[in-house]
Amino acid sequence: MKSIKLATSAAAIVAVSASAAIARDQVQIAGSSTVLPYAAIVAEAFGENFDFPTPVVEGGGSGAGRKKLCEGVGENTIDIANSSSRIKQSDIDLCASNGVTEIQEVRIGYDGIVFASDINGPDYAFEPADWYNALAKKVAVDGKLVDNANKTWADVKDGFPAQDILAFIPGTKHGTREVFDVKVIEAGCEATGAFDLFKDANGGDKKAAEKACTALRTDGASVDIDGDYTETLARIEANQNAIGVFGLSFYQNNTDKLRVATMGGVVPSVESIASGEYPVSRPLYFYIKNAHLDVIPGMQEYVEFFVSDDIAGPDGPLAEYGLVPDPELAKTQEAVANRTPMGPLN
Amino acid sequence: MTDIARNGSSAPAPARRNRSLLEVDDRTRRRNAAEARFKLMGSIAVIIGLLALVGLLTSILLNGMSSFRQTYVSLEVYLDPAKLDKDGSGNLEKIAKVTTFGYKPLIQKAMVATVAANGVDDQGLKAKKIADMISPEAPATIRDYVLANPDKIGETVRFDLLAGGRIDGYYKGRVTMETAALDRNVSPEQLRIADALRDAGVLDTRFNWAFFTAPDASDTRPEAAGLGVAILGSAYMMLVVLVLALPLGVAASIYLEEFAPQNWFTDLIEVNISNLAAVPSIVFGILGLAVFINYAGLPQSAPIVGGLVLTLMTLPTIIIATRAALKAVPPSIREAALGVGASKMQTVFHHVLPLAMPGILTGAIIGLAQALGETAPLLLIGMVAFVREYPAAPPEGLFDPASALPVQIYNWTTRGDPAFVERASGAIIVLLVFLLIMNILAIILRRRFERRW
Numbered sequence: 170m171k172s173i174k175l176a177t178s179a180a181a182i183v184a185v186s187a188s189a190a191i192a193r194d195q196v197q198i199a200g201s202s203t204v205l206p207y208a209a210i211v212a213e214a215f216g217e218n219f220d221f222p223t224p225v226v227e228g229g230g231s232g233a234g235r236k237k238l239c240e241g242v243g244e245n246t247i248d249i250a251n252s253s254s255r256i257k258q259s260d261i262d263l264c265a266s267n268g269v270t271e272i273q274e275v276r277i278g279y280d281g282i283v284f285a286s287d288i289n290g291p292d293y294a295f296e297p298a299d300w301y302n303a304l305a306k307k308v309a310v311d312g313k314l315v316d317n318a319n320k321t322w323a324d325v326k327d328g329f330p331a332q333d334i335l336a337f338i339p340g341t342k343h344g345t346r347e348v349f350d351v352k353v354i355e356a357g358c359e360a361t362g363a364f365d366l367f368k369d370a371n372g373g374d375k376k377a378a379e380k381a382c383t384a385l386r387t388d389g390a391s392v393d394i395d396g397d398y399t400e401t402l403a404r405i406e407a408n409q410n411a412i413g414v415f416g417l418s419f420y421q422n423n424t425d426k427l428r429v430a431t432m433g434g435v436v437p438s439v440e441s442i443a444s445g446e447y448p449v450s451r452p453l454y455f456y457i458k459n460a461h462l463d464v465i466p467g468m469q470e471y472v473e474f475f476v477s478d479d480i481a482g483p484d485g486p487l488a489e490y491g492l493v494p495d496p497e498l499a500k501t502q503e504a505v506a507n508r509t510p511m512g513p514l515n
Numbered sequence: 516m517t518d519i520a521r522n523g524s525s526a527p528a529p530a531r532r533n534r535s536l537l538e539v540d541d542r543t544r545r546r547n548a549a550e551a552r553f554k555l556m557g558s559i560a561v562i563i564g565l566l567a568l569v570g571l572l573t574s575i576l577l578n579g580m581s582s583f584r585q586t587y588v589s590l591e592v593y594l595d596p597a598k599l600d601k602d603g604s605g606n607l608e609k610i611a612k613v614t615t616f617g618y619k620p621l622i623q624k625a626m627v628a629t630v631a632a633n634g635v636d637d638q639g640l641k642a643k644k645i646a647d648m649i650s651p652e653a654p655a656t657i658r659d660y661v662l663a664n665p666d667k668i669g670e671t672v673r674f675d676l677l678a679g680g681r682i683d684g685y686y687k688g689r690v691t692m693e694t695a696a697l698d699r700n701v702s703p704e705q706l707r708i709a710d711a712l713r714d715a716g717v718l719d720t721r722f723n724w725a726f727f728t729a730p731d732a733s734d735t736r737p738e739a740a741g742l743g744v745a746i747l748g749s750a751y752m753m754l755v756v757l758v759l760a761l762p763l764g765v766a767a768s769i770y771l772e773e774f775a776p777q778n779w780f781t782d783l784i785e786v787n788i789s790n791l792a793a794v795p796s797i798v799f800g801i802l803g804l805a806v807f808i809n810y811a812g813l814p815q816s817a818p819i820v821g822g823l824v825l826t827l828m829t830l831p832t833i834i835i836a837t838r839a840a841l842k843a844v845p846p847s848i849r850e851a852a853l854g855v856g857a858s859k860m861q862t863v864f865h866h867v868l869p870l871a872m873p874g875i876l877t878g879a880i881i882g883l884a885q886a887l888g889e890t891a892p893l894l895l896i897g898m899v900a901f902v903r904e905y906p907a908a909p910p911e912g913l914f915d916p917a918s919a920l921p922v923q924i925y926n927w928t929t930r931g932d933p934a935f936v937e938r939a940s941g942a943i944i945v946l947l948v949f950l951l952i953m954n955i956l957a958i959i960l961r962r963r964f965e966r967r968w
Contacts, residue, residue: 197815210734214614217658225816399928422933
């Protein structure tokens with residue numbers, strides 16, 4: 170029976186793949202779930218305004234998207250990978266070994282990361298140091314590293330409400346976590362002086378000190394959320410003491426449920442992130458497989474449409490949804506028009 | 516057993532013999548109590564199950580029923596030739612150059628004019644804010660109309676345009692004046708204008724056919740999102756499953772049940788089929804990715820791949836059901852057929868199979884229903900994607916990207932705009948209705964045609 174089944178399905182596959190040689194006529198995109206809504210907005214507008222079919226946009230995460238991009242050249246591989254962090258050398262090597270040599274890097278803008286709690290809770294004005302003292306495994310007290318014993322936010326800083334520390338932060342598979350680690354926890358680590366203590370303890374090794382900084386407490390005060398922001402929001406609605414980490418666009422869609430905290434005295438908004446005042450933000454990218462540009466109809470048009478002023482500019486739908494426009498958009502438009510492949514990582 | 520043993524071994528108590536049967540003794544009382552306890556526990560279990568079901572259904576229905584209604588604004592839009600056809604040539608290519616961004620000012624003008632014409636106080640809102648009450652989908656609606664009827668440029672045409680997601684949410688109780696005051700995407704002033712327009716009959720809420728036919732929409736326009744592509748994709752996958760799994764499964768079971776010799780090899784196959792039925796579906800997804808996409812080179816996100824993966828998943832279910840149906844046909848039928856000189860083949864196909872058919876179909880429908888609700892294997896083959904193009908008619912359409920119902924639900928629950936929660940619950944209702952129909956069909960088939968011996 171098994172062999173019959175195998176043989177029949179093999180026959181089905183062969184019959185099917187013979188007819189699958191029909192050329193693919195829509196752009197296929199995969200990658201970061203942070204970039205996904207933006208890519209979907211552009212894909213929708215592209216389908217409306219051009220004679221090409223609407224591109225298919227898939228999520229799956231930045232790393233998975235880049236890996237798929239580097240699987241090889243051919244119509245059953247994707248054309249564009251969305252990514253919320255920069256491509257890694259290992260990805261480029263994987264690409265090269267599979268014959269994907271020319272990749273374009275397109276920076277579409279910046280994404281802000283905000284700290285928000287239940288709308289009915291108290292206001293917070295955070296500094297990175299506060300988050301470090303609240304969540305780190307070891308904190309600096311009187312020039313010594315001790316285990317974090319802070320129970321409430323009032324223990325962290327005078328003037329904060331006596332509310333239990335409970336933070337929902339993105340899990341380690343998220344690109345957002347990396348930004349949170351670097352821009353908040355490491356910054357706080359340095360500001361509280363814990364960084365120097367770690368450095369001394371590790372014999373001046375900076376890398377080891379950074380790693381020690383990002384070790385968070387495991388007693389339940391900091392909870393990793395591996396799902397998406399909707400899960401974080403649901404957890405906050407269930408537990409009103411908690412503070413969650415969100416993307417700016419998600420917060421802007423839920424301003425009636427969330428109260429946003431300031432960071433370094435700045436309220437997060439598209440403007441304050443564009444000006445660089447708000448400290449916690451990161452660039453968003455997509456990566457283009459140049460070999461597909463002339464094969465897949467509409468791919469070049471889609472890419473140019475994505476970075477056009479109508480879409481990615483300050484008054485476009487992306488900015489309205491929460492993307493912080495890139496001040497160097499004109500440069501990107503030129504590079505995309507010339508199909509300039511990215512140079513080596515610096 | 517113990518009672519008999521005890522009664523047999525020791526002398527029966529004389530008191531017992533004299534007692535009336537109507538008088539309940541201790542042991543009977545204990546046994547009755549045990550029975551009552553068990554009955555109670557059983558009914559508690561049923562009640563807990565029912566409560567869970569009722570809770571689930573009410574939450575889904577409460578959240579989701581509103582997705583079957585949608586708010587529309589009826590607007591008279593002047594299709595301004597100065598904007599749409601600058602040189603007045605009527606050249607379709609040039610008209611197509613005007614993107615949806617070029618249509619926004621027309622809607623803004625029409626909206627402001629409508630508000631003024633109905634004597635509605637504009638609450639001091641800017642024209643852009645008033646225009647924001649209309650869905651971003653609207654420019655595309657008008658542009659499609661203009662491209663289809665270029666001769667209408669220069670005329671004023673009445674359109675039924677979607678109201679924005681938050682305005683729509685206001686009439687479904689999702690948005691209130693209080694939340695609107697905090698919400699960055701809508702203001703109480705806009706809601707008051709909406710109320711006045713509703714009184715004037717410009718704005719109304721009606722049945723949402725588009726929910727069943729429209730494709731998915733991006734995060735900025737939840738009000739336009741529909742299940743069209745997902746329903747088509749699911750239908751295509753079910754078609755593939757039916758065409759492949761039913762003949763394969765039935766042929767395999769007939770061979771195994773009627774023709775195959777009974778030896779260790781067929782025993783092994785039997786054990787493996789039972790095991791396959793219990794394999795977690797995600798495993799089939801991994802197999803599908805490796806075999807159908809990476810090795811056979813089939814396209815990503817295509818219903819054909821989804822269908823093939825689900826076929827593998829459904830086959831064991833169908834085989835097991837078919838074999839049970841064949842086994843249920845009494846041997847006397849076979850013997851009678853053989854006795855009047857029918858060949859083995861004739862016996863099976865003329866007599867056994869027709870009698871087993873209702874059971875086989877029931878098994879197939881239940882297998883299909885299982886496959887319809889399956890999400891996990893589809894995650895891996897790229898069906899969890901934003902797809903807006905309808906797949907073409909089969910067979911070519913099987914290779915076009917599509918979504919599927921359960922995947923669309925998953926997709927919508929991850930979106931930022933709360934309006935998608937309603938859409939996801941609505942999609943769950945649609946999926947449940949499909950499953951219900953299939954299961955009822957299976958029950959009817961069984962009731963009407965199944966013969967008992």
